[in-house]
Amino acid sequence: MASLFQRRRSKATQTERVRERRHEGFLRYANFRWAKISGGLCLLIIVSYALIDVTPRPNGGSWYGYTLGTIGAGLILWLTALGYRKRKMTSDHWSLKAWTSAHVYLGLSLIVIGTWHTGFQLGWNVHTLAWVLMMLVILSGLYGVVVYSTLPAALSNNRDEMTQMQMLEAIRAFDRQLHAAAQPLTPQDTAPVLAALDEDPFAGGIMARLSGRYPDCATAAALRALGASRSSDAGAREKVVGLLSQKEVALARLRQHLRIRALLEIWLYVHVPLTFALIAALSAHIVSVFFYW
Amino acid sequence: MTEPVKVAIIGSGPAGLSAASRAGQLGLSHVLLEKTDHLSDTIFKYQKGKRVLATPERLDLRSDCRFAEGAREYILGNWDEDAVNNKVNVVKHAEVTAVTGQKGAFEIKTAKGDVYHAETIVLAIGTQGNPNRMRCEGADLPHIIYQVDDPEDFKDKHITVVGSGDAGIENALGVAEEALENTVTILNRSKDFARAKAKNVSDMMEAGENGLISIRTETQPKLVEPGWLTLETPTGDEKIPCDVIVARLGSVAPRGFVESMGIEFTGPDREAFPKLSPTFESTVPGIFVIGALAGYPLIKHCMNQGYDVVEFINGNKNLTPADEKDLAAIFANLPQKKSVSEWLDYLRERVRIFADVSPLQMREFMLDSKVAYYRKGDVVFEKGEPGSSLFAIADGHAEVEVGPGITVPIEQGSIFGEVGLISGRKRGATIRAGADSIFVEVSRTAALKLMAAVPGAKRVINRISLERQLLQIFKGGLTVEDLAPVVDAAEVERVPAGKVVLTEGEQGDDVYVIRSGSMVVEKDIGGKPIFLRYLPAGSFFGEMGVLSGQPRNATVKAAVGAELIKLTGESFRRMLAARPQVREATEAAVAERAQMNNFIESRKATYSSAVDLYSDTASFIMKEGLGEATDALLIDENLCVGCDNCEKACADSHEGLSRLDREAGKTFAHLHVPTSCRHCEHPHCMADCPPNVIHRGPDGEVFMEPGCIGCGNCMRNCPYGVIRMEAAPPPKPGLLRWLLTGFGPGPGEPSPKWTKKQLGDEKPKKIAVKCDMCKGIAGGPACVRACPTGAAIRVSPEEFLSIARLQEDAG
The missing domain is CATH 3.50.50.60 (FAD/NAD(P)-binding domain)
Known part of the structure; x- marks a missing residue:
């Protein structure tokens, strides 16, 4: 395994700075270094579990169980530290990509470490609660890995070189033009347009945000209403309808943007709180184990 | 009288x-x-x-x-x-x-x-x-201003801009920012906006459509009164409320x-x-x-x-200028003792580039320079070191290490280090003092000023640098004498970005050396131009034609505005004939290039799509101006999750301001060029910095030292919009405190709202803020270190467009 640890840190002290020169994602980082390490660890555990005959039976309380438990608890705490590492811009040489890579693969190895630590003894108690929470955290993390590797391209395609601010600005520009263009309309036609102008592009709640479906969209409603209306001057109405459909396209882009971003972020609202619940349950698990030593 | x-x-x-x-x-x-x-x-x-x-x-x-x-x-x-x-x-x-x-x-x-x-x-x-003044009645009232320093000085005002050239339109757009809530009118005497740039006119028209500016053509001011302005319009006079008039009528x-x-x-x-x-x-x-x-x-x-x-x-002949003591300090450490004016005369007599410099220019110029005494064998600079200053030899001589154990002397009166000056790249060779010597070190800006002001100095520097450049490129025992005919016949050509210098299939035997800027080499394969190579400053092309006599086998065009030195084929051939080793070395280089061309051509047959993608990506990169970059941030949008951790890391690694805008910028095939500094080879921002605080640092980074006066020239000169004028926000509470108690704005650049609340009425001075490539931070650029998925990388164009990349892409 020594070759896996050809550290670049010694190089970093040389005059040439260590920089990332190629686009290499966190999953492939350093030729799957952390996948290999964590895979090797899992294999080691599975094989040794089969070979070592713990008496009276495999159990979290045996010496072997304690070993796995200590490794697992340590790992959980270290994995949690990613949240701190990510935000703490110290000046020494580290790569958040390497941390993410290790986080993902070592996190996955906890499935084996944690489960084999139990000796497959699960029940309705605080110990199993910690195990269940851990599995849920890993599951939500898996979702994160999947969306991180599939959604960015869609996000990029949808925004088409526009920034979120520009998308909002585009909608506001249509609003201003609509405001001017709607002046000649009859009050009956003006009402839906005004409702469309009042619409907050961010409104709609979490379900709308995640699904991208906005059945109560005031712009769509105004388009329908004006399409069916015969009351105002046809030319003026046509202009407003044109602007409304342009706004609808702009809105659709923004909503798709927000949807993908939400999908990329939503899991963190599960992953992180569950991690803290896990740490609480883990503490209870450890304290109770030693209390009943 | x-x-x-x-x-x-x-x-x-x-x-x-x-x-x-x-x-x-x-x-x-x-x-x-x-x-x-x-x-x-x-x-x-x-x-x-x-x-x-x-x-x-x-x-x-x-x-x-x-x-x-x-x-x-x-x-x-x-x-x-x-x-x-x-x-x-x-x-x-x-x-x-x-x-x-x-x-x-x-x-x-x-x-x-x-x-x-x-x-x-x-x-x-x-x-x-003299700005041209308004000529109507009331034109001397104090609310008529002739420039707008800061649009934010105007809030909730009725503003009329008179004159619709670029200055007028830019001012109008500035004060018409929605947040300022001004009512802005712009007047134009004629029907169209012929004097302004198309971009400005279209921006103004858009602002007009959005109701931010009221645009009035064929209208001019008739009477100015406090708070009111009477206009002469095609349909008669009209009186509008007006608190401020911005008159932009040009100047003499x-x-x-x-x-x-x-x-x-x-x-x-x-x-x-x-x-x-x-x-x-x-x-x-x-x-x-x-x-x-x-x-x-x-x-x-x-x-x-x-x-x-x-x-x-008044006849005072003994007055020593105020800078006398500064100049004396510059000469203080030299072994000989002379007065300042004696030293200045000594340098002007002994150094070729100072021969035509007036005593007044010399004083000014020495203030930006250093003079140092070197003992025999002392290293002046090492190969590969960054540095853009120019050295002149006032006494003794210098030795250039051209190869292991091989040195070439540079005589007294000449200069060295001029390659860094012209191409802004790292030092090409190690230089030592060949005897006990006195060298004058001239900063890049001072040298450029000198070249602009004294044509004689410019001629000498250009000639010497051309000789050196050729000596470096064509090794093999070439001497300055061998080069004389080549240099005499050489011409300097300026080519704008995109201009074709050599066309594939045409006959020709001129050889070109890139002095500044960069070139791309393309070949027509299967009816489509395929990108073969990126040529940075300091490389040469066109040599295949001289050696083989065949028509040009590829097209070469400028990636950015460039300066080329054209050597005639005839003088070049004669030089090769005189020096067989040079011919061999050149032939070897040609063979290597030809091999690479063949490789790409063979790939094209088997992995057509990979070659096309490589070629299109290269064109995109060049179109985005990365041809003049030395180190740019690129984001792979197949990996970027939009967490903006790069921006936050940037802000937190500096004084709370982010130097990059991840989301802005162009994208091609999911390769995104964000708005961030590329550390251009010839930085546009350096062109006009009154306090001269923009420099190139040890890792090639273009950075700003303290002392910015906030004039905004660099921001306006940067074609890529990567420089912000901003005041550093106040310090924020620590990360742990934020994590545990939610106190403070958290990681990254604090919101303007938070900053405003902290500062109260204080309005700190805005200065220019730009990327310094995390100069002085051991771990390297924070944007790259802090990217959780590996989407962000920093590369130079030649690294990014290397053949290795194509090989990997092609599998």
Whole structure:
């Protein structure tokens, strides 16, 4: 395994700075270094579990169980530290990509470490609660890995070189033009347009945000209403309808943007709180184990 | 008709006022002519409360007027007092229109028809020129302004912009920002906007459609009253509310006026200054030029010159300039002891590039230079070191290490280090002192200034650098003598971005060396131009034609605006014939290039899509101006999750401001070029920095040292919009505190709202903020370190477009 640890840190002290020169994602980082390490660890555990005959039976309380438990608890705490590492811009040489890579693969190895630590003894108690929470955290993390590797391209395609601010600005520009263009309309036609102008592009709640479906969209409603209306001057109405459909396209882009971003972020609202619940349950698990030593 | 005076001073800015004060103190008969009704119009027109800085700090002030850093009002107040205390004879509303006569009897006419007689004239009119004034009734009211310093000074106002050239449109767009809630009207006398750039016109039209600006064509002002403006429109007069009028009607530059007196300039270009003697005397005896017009934009310089010039006129020959002690310090560490002027003469005599430099220029120039004594064998710089300064050999000689154990001497009087100066890249070779020597180290900016001001110096530097460049490229025992015919026949060509220099299939045998900028090589394969190679500055092309006599086998065009040296095929062939080793080395290079071309062609047959993608990506990268980059941030949008951790890391690694905008910028095939500094080979931002604080650092980074005066030139000069003018936010609570208690704005750049709340009414000075490639941070660029998915990388174009990349992409 020594070759896996050809550290670049010694190089970093040389005059040439260590920089990332190629686009290499966190999953492939350093030729799957952390996948290999964590895979090797899992294999080691599975094989040794089969070979070592713990008496009276495999159990979290045996010496072997304690070993796995200590490794697992340590790992959980270290994995949690990613949240701190990510935000703490110290000046020494580290790569958040390497941390993410290790986080993902070592996190996955906890499935084996944690489960084999139990000796497959699960029940309705605080110990199993910690195990269940851990599995849920890993599951939500898996979702994160999947969306991180599939959604960015869609996000990029949808925004088409526009920034979120520009998308909002585009909608506001249509609003201003609509405001001017709607002046000649009859009050009956003006009402839906005004409702469309009042619409907050961010409104709609979490379900709308995640699904991208906005059945109560005031712009769509105004388009329908004006399409069916015969009351105002046809030319003026046509202009407003044109602007409304342009706004609808702009809105659709923004909503798709927000949807993908939400999908990329939503899991963190599960992953992180569950991690803290896990740490609480883990503490209870450890304290109770030693209390009943 | 007034009494003749000894000296007439035209212009009452810092230079003119200081000159008049000295004259007043000396009891010289004088007159100070000012065209407006107040002193120092340029500074008077600064926005209210603007802080004026007193740079350069190391220079002592020598003037009868006070000057220290302070608010505009404080400085102007001091000067008004000083003018009275120094018994300055000032005439306001005296706009000089013509100067006739000669030394001893000049006649100065003003716009009002007054005539002044003077023995000598000090010209201190600055470079602003005269803005054309409004001509309608009420045109002298104070709410008419001729420039907008900061659009944010205007909130909730009715503003009318008169004049629809670029300046007018830009001002109108500035004050029409939605958040400022101004009601903005722009007037145009004619129907269309022929004088403005298309981009400005379309921006204005868009703002008009969005209701931010009311655009009125065929309309002009008729009557200005406080709070109201009457317009003459095609449908009759109309009165609109108006709190501020911004008049942008163009201006008359002062050069024509100066030349009308017979004063010569150093050259025809816009940057040229009047030719001056060491006592600031122009080519017309008796007329002295000081201040910004003489090429000194800083207030302190101007004030010192005002003092000095009057002392000179008064016959003081022993006056040592205010910079004497600074210059003495520069020469203090040399083994020989000489006076400052002896040293300056010594350098001018012994160094070729200083031969044509005037004593006055030499003084100025030495202030930005260093002189050092080296013992035999001392290393001046190492190969691969960054550095852009130029060295001149005043005594002794230098040795260039061209290969292991092989050195080439450079003789006294010559220069070295000029490659860094011209291409902005790392040092090409190690240089040692060949004997006990004295070398002058000239900063890049000072050297460029020298080249612009002294044509003789420019010729020498260009010739030497061309010889060296050729020697470096074509190794194999070549000497300067071998090169003489090649260099004599060489021509420098400037090519704009995108211009084709060589066309595939055409006959030709000229060889080109890229002096600055970069080129791309393309080949037509299957009816589509395929990108073969990126050629950075310092490489050469066209040599295959000379060696083989075949038509050009690929097309070469400029990736960015570039400077090429064209060598004729004939002289090049003769040089090769004289030196067989050079021919061999060149042939080897050709073979290597040909091999690479063949590789791409063979790939094209089997992995067509990979080659196309590589080629299209290369074109995109070049189109985005990365051809002049040395180190740029690229984001792979297949990996970027939009967490903006790069921006947050950037802000947290610096003083709380992010230097990059991840989301903005162009994208091709999911490769995104964000708005962030590329550390251009020839940084546009460096072009015009009055305090000269933008430099290239040890890792090739272009960074700003403290001392920015907030003028915004660099921001405007940057074609990529990566420089912000911003004040650093106040320090925020620590990360743990935020994580645990939610106190503070959290990681990254704090919101303007938070900053505003912390600062209260305080309005800190905005200075230029740009990427410094995390200079001085051991771990390297924070944006890359903090990317959780590996989407962000920093590369130079040649690294990114390497053949290795194509090989990997093709599998």
